[in-house]
Amino acid sequence: MQLLDGKIVSQAVKNELREKTDQLKADNKRLPHLAAILIGNDGASETYVASKIKNCEEAGFKSSMYRFNTDTNEDTIIAKIEELNNDDEVDGILVQLPLPKHISEEKIINIIDPLKDVDGFHPISVGKLVQGLPTFIPATPYGVMLMLEHYKIETAGKFAVVIGRSNIVGRPMSILLSQNTNPGNCTVTLCHSRTTNLKEICLQADIIVAALGKVSFLTADMVKENAVVIDVGITRVEDATKKSGFKIKGDVDFENVAPKCSYITPVPGGVGLMTIAALLKNTYHAYIQKNNS
Ligand SMILES: NC(=O)c1ccc[n+]([C@@H]2O[C@H](COP(=O)([O-])OP(=O)(O)OC[C@H]3O[C@@H](n4cnc5c(N)ncnc54)[C@H](OP(=O)(O)O)[C@@H]3O)[C@@H](O)[C@H]2O)c1
Known part of the structure; x- marks a missing residue:
């Protein structure tokens, strides 16, 4: 029996990304940027988002974290996502799930710009995945x-x-x-x-x-x-x-x-x-796609 070691493989992914961001820095270029939204104070969600931010740093990415109270209304979250959609300095947007009950997961996922959908949950990303086209994979x-x-x-x-x-x-x-x-x-x-x-x-x-x-x-x-x-x-x-x-x-x-x-x-x-490593890869793809468009 051989262990499939997530530590080894995720580190290899991060090292590969770090090399790319070190080069970007050396060339005075903008770095890939992941924006994370966390609503409420669920312990597991807090841990996941903190870990995603820490791993962004390790890969040499920029990250931003936006925290909202559990009772924040849906419109406020939508307004924040729209702002991030329009921000040229943001490559990937992540909304940590699960959401409080009064916020529609479907609405929130659908409002994210598919070009910044690094979680791969938007119907456009899912449709492309089903057709075998290049896209953000969950x-x-x-x-x-x-x-x-x-x-x-x-x-x-x-x-x-x-x-x-x-x-x-x-x-x-x-x-x-x-x-x-x-x-x-x-x-x-x-x-x-x-x-x-x-x-x-x-x-x-x-x-x-x-x-x-x-x-x-x-x-x-x-x-x-x-x-x-x-x-x-x-x-x-x-x-x-x-x-x-x-x-x-x-x-x-x-x-x-x-x-x-x-x-x-x-x-x-x-x-x-590996989930976090894959998220970083998606964010890097979003960055490359943006710079090539
Ligand atoms: N490692 C990671 O990074 C990572 C990421 C995401 C999730 N997770 C973990 O992965 C697990 C699944 O997450 P999820 O979000 O996919 O869960 P979920 O949305 O609750 O879905 C669970 C699925 O399991 C099925 N199921 C439940 N009981 C079953 C049974 N007795 N026999 C066969 N199938 C059964 C359900 O069937 P029905 O559709 O019929 O209800 C459902 O399709 C959780 O422990 C979650 O914390 C880990």
């Missing part, structure tokens, strides 16, 4: 693809099972794995909470991507020998021994599944780090 599935590519994992002709059909992870993951690309060219089955024979389907899989948000859901009896297992799940579980009061757990029963796998991602230290 960061988590993009990060998984970068990891498969880094470790040169053979995917062509393999049977891949994705558990979870959300717009941000499972569905785009299934599309990417099925595309005529490398990595890609898998035969894909997308499973969800209404799938009746999940265990039988998983037992046939060469590659399993677990993205459902249920701690240790994928157990050893659901995985065939030598499978590749990608754990997207991130759930905070109470742990009094930790300073934070919690630990992060994935969707895979790692201890028992790992011995059966050819490759497996750890949690933490796997897909989560």
Whole structure:
């Protein structure tokens, strides 16, 4: 069994981007700029945004963070996004999800300029992704693809099972794995909470991507020998021994599944780090696209 190490791969991505931004600096050019909007004070969201900003710094990007109280009205957020859409110095706009209930996720996503949609959630980005056209790919599935590519994992002709059909992870993951690309060219089955024979389907899989948000859901009896297992799940579980009061757990029963796998991602230290690396890559693409237009 080999670990798919998100630390190593994300660092390689950041180093590559850092080289490019060092060159931009040397040439006295403007640097890529990510603007992040955070509404409310959800602990996990705060951690994610702080980490995205820190990683921007490591890659030599400029970043801005705009914080709003939970009860901020929708119009205020829309006005801020429009301002950022019109700001020539901003390349990527990120609105951290989930949003407070009174703010429509759909409206907010749709208002972001598709050329700055570095999360890849805008319908135009999704449409292009489905058609296999160049676009911003949602960061988590993009990060998984970068990891498969880094470790040169053979995917062509393999049977891949994705558990979870959300717009941000499972569905785009299934599309990417099925595309005529490398990595890609898998035969894909997308499973969800209404799938009746999940265990039988998983037992046939060469590659399993677990993205459902249920701690240790994928157990050893659901995985065939030598499978590749990608754990997207991130759930905070109470742990009094930790300073934070919690630990992060994935969707895979790692201890028992790992011995059966050819490759497996750890949690933490796997897909989560790749998600941020992929976001940085999208921001750099946005910057290049803007400068070439
Ligand atoms: N590593 C990262 O960077 C990263 C990024 C994003 C999300 N995540 C994590 O990934 C997990 C999934 O996130 P998400 O936003 O995709 O979640 P989500 O929107 O809640 O979607 C969960 C999906 O799992 C399916 N599901 C739930 N219970 C199931 C079951 N028993 N059997 C089969 N399928 C089941 C649901 O099916 P239905 O559609 O039928 O309800 C749904 O499609 C979470 O732990 C989240 O924190 C991690």
